[in-house]
Amino acid sequence: METTADDPAARPLRRDAERNRRRILDAAAEVFADRGLGASLDEIAQHAEVGVGTVYRRFPNKETLIDALFDDQLDGIVAIAEEGLAIDDPWGGLEHFVRSATERQAANRGLKELLLGARMGTSTGCAMAGRERIEPLVRRLVERAQADGSLRPDVVTTDMPLIQLMVGALVDYTRDVDPDVWQRLFTVVLDGLRAQPGARTPITATPLDDDGLTAAMTGWRPPRG
Amino acid sequence: METTADDPAARPLRRDAERNRRRILDAAAEVFADRGLGASLDEIAQHAEVGVGTVYRRFPNKETLIDALFDDQLDGIVAIAEEGLAIDDPWGGLEHFVRSATERQAANRGLKELLLGARMGTSTGCAMAGRERIEPLVRRLVERAQADGSLRPDVVTTDMPLIQLMVGALVDYTRDVDPDVWQRLFTVVLDGLRAQPGARTPITATPLDDDGLTAAMTGWRPPRG
DNA sequence: ACGAAAGCGGAGGCGTGTCCTCCATATGGA
DNA sequence: TCCATATGGAGGACACGCCTCCGCTTTCGT
DSSP states (O other): OOOOEEEEEEEEOOOOHHHHHHHHHHHHHHHHHHHOOOOHHHHHHHHSSSSSHHHHHHHSSSSHHHHHHHHHHHHHHHHHHHHHSSSSSSSHHHHHHHHHHHHHHHHHHHHHHHHHOOOOTTTHHHHHHHHHHHHHHHHHHHHHHTTTTTTTTTTTTTHHHHHHHHHHHHHHHHTTTTTTTHHHHHHHHHHBSSSOOOOOOOOHHHOOOHHHHHHHHOOOOOOOO | OOOOOOOOOOOOOOHHHHHHHHHHHHHHHHHHHHOOOTHHHHHHHHHSSHHHHHHHHHHHHHHHHHHHHHHHHHHHHHHHHHHHSSSHHHHHHHHHHHHHHHHHHOOHHHHHHHHOOOOOOOTTTTTHHHHHHHHHHHHHHHHHHHHHHOBBBBOTTTHHHHHHHHHHEEEEETTTTTTHHHHHHHHHHHHHHHOOOOOOOOOOSSOOOOHHHHHHHSOOOOOOO
């Protein structure tokens, strides 16, 4: 019980091994975040300045590594939903969740892929568990905002992940050109979700110019999984 | 000038060759439409009940085949934009364009990829040309609807392709489970685009249930290009 | 200080999947 | 008939990803 509650009969790792373990974890976090889960372990090893063999010694396969990395990332999303529920204003709570969750997915391609189930045959299992934890919270956020009359009554809980998906695609598409444009359309979507369309929320992010659009269309690293 | 204005000094193809050419074109249209441009020529050959060699005899490479196929598909999109401009009501015109174009992309994955520039290194060149023809028409649709006070003034022309992209991603994600769910969120987006949010447009398509959502998340053939 | 145990790197095996070529064989049509 | 034209599909060339293997290095308890 000296390390953590990780492995019952586990001697602590040798100092160099522990150091490399961290390097790998850090590198993997970085690489998965901006390349997606399709990133190869070779790529991660290189980024960690470590041999592939070392990666495989510590994490028997890619899935294990992903699980190790994203468990707490998923907790982060759950926490966001809980924060949303803690906000008194139902619409504010819902908006907080959708916006913050999207921001996090904008910053982390791997997380997005995990949440939306794209990529990876068996989806690493831990993703499923995460989604199951999130779903009831979102349901409550939605119902609360509808009861309150701020969210249009004809949307349902399952529409929310689809919105995340849409905006997530936009994020992937534009991130290299301008990491903030997605907020423009996000505002539009949010306005479309309101039950009482009092006023439009002003769009603040600057739009893409023609060159930017062309750049987004042509320069586009396919995800691969 | 007996075939069409295809090749200046071209003898007509032998009857069997011509027949196969059609088979290939038809098969390619079908396969690209529902698998995306990433579909392999082997796959197309098989679907056309023809050897791969035959495909390559007629179309020296994949790009040529794609160009041959999608030139008029792009014309179709241009035509939709023109129809939109022919409609008196500016909002109606814009909506006609966005909705119809999206429908077409929903029915044709290859077309979507071509228009949005995902996939294919050089994008086949003809895609660029197509986009350049479409852009000014869309610009006019947008400006007209804004002058008229029906489209919110803070969106710009370059936002339109981004909307197509978002909804297109949704379409890809859900098509196998329920080909119509995308219309739900499309309605939301459209409502968010209106300048005067008089009333919400009712959402008509039925939502995904939990199982449907799970199915969409797990069963997901990656595009590959 | 020293030796065994733990760890390391990265070349390379294996599998997969694509584009495209090649050539023995078949077919259309003058 | 006869040959230019066309066919099919095995397989070459290549790229890429996951993961293993093993000779060498480092750590750490004694």
